[in-house]
Amino acid sequence: MDHDHDFEWRPGETLEVDGEAARTEASWFREVLGRYASGVTVVTTMTGTASGESPIGMTCQSFTSVSLDPPLVAFLPTRQSRAYAAIRRSGTFCVNLLAADQADVSDRMAGPSDDKFAGLAWHPAPGTGAPILDGVVGYVDCTVEAIHEAGDHVIVVGRVVDLATGEDTKPLVYHRGDYTTTG
Known part of the structure; x- marks a missing residue:
């Protein structure tokens, strides 16, 4: 085949x-x-390595709210994603809602580099310690509530432990294979 x-x-x-x-x-x-059209996010966590904890992340467009009570969200990574494997191990993740001027951050996190965070400003989320990227329009910090098989992807449901708005600017949007912004 x-x-x-x-x-x-x-x-x-x-x-x-x-x-x-x-x-x-x-x-x-x-x-x-x-x-x-979908918003562009970077989903992050911390992963343990031989030299200690290090940040890991991935670009993700398939993010949605699920429930208000309890507060739940979901994202859908591919099964083979290294960031998803780290999230599954850590049991935590932070969804960073990218700003219109962060297409370069999206591209960096979508690539295969082992050092995606080099030179990138971030700080730990108060709830889980997962990276919050500087300059985002908001973030949603979560613990893993459930994982469901879905073809070549998985559905990761997260229980929200903290969230906040960030920069008061336009979000980064993906439409018809390219980045754009909204009004």
């Missing part, structure tokens, strides 16, 4: 598709769903 690994679903997410017909179908699926 022909496995192709170069179909990009979202920034930084490369998925395996089987053959040309599956690639065509996946491209059409992406084209149609790309008409829906």
